[in-house]
Amino acid sequence: MRAFLLALMLLTALPAFAVQPDEVLADPALEARAREISRQLRCPVCQGESIDDSNAPISRDLRLAVRERLVAGDSDDQVIDYVVTRFGEFVLFNPRASGSGLILWLAGPAMLLAGGAIAFAATRRRARETEAEGLSAADQARLAELLREDSPK
Structure with missing residues (x-):
């Protein structure tokens, strides 16, 4: 059974x-x-x-x-x-790479390139913003003093 x-x-x-x-x-x-x-x-x-x-x-x-x-x-x-x-x-399950079907074949790589360019621009902008927000002279002096205090003698 x-x-x-x-x-x-x-x-x-x-x-x-x-x-x-x-x-x-x-x-x-x-x-x-x-x-x-x-x-x-x-x-x-x-x-x-x-x-x-x-x-x-x-x-x-x-x-x-x-x-x-x-x-x-x-x-x-x-x-x-x-x-x-x-x-x-x-x-057609696989559209032809001509005429209006060419749009389908090129849309994927174009979107990938556009996404990569946007991601690259965003990371570059974020890096510039963090550089511009650097430490003031007083903060740098305080940091150097703290690092000297923590270093082994």
Whole structure:
């Protein structure tokens, strides 16, 4: 009984793909290409899942379209372009580094540089402020006197 429950738990913990048996291509090489392309495309409804993982009807339609384009002889890039033409760049998990996607690629490094510049300026300003707040002549004399008293004789 324990072995059965353990096996059931392991089977339910495995990732479940939404690809139905009637969608699978007979050619293993084409099917592997279709799966790779499907992992790169975002479900327009679920938004956080690839079309390979999504059970939404639109994802099924997209999976079938990807397979149809591959069977027709399209390259991987042509298939992706076909889907992007219909749904926009949003369906790509990794946006292209051109056009409006270039903003996404450059925003991260730009924000890192801006944050570093702000941190550098803040530490420089704080260092200048502490230098300007130095000890007065009377305080320096008192400090020297205290240090002489504490030194071993």
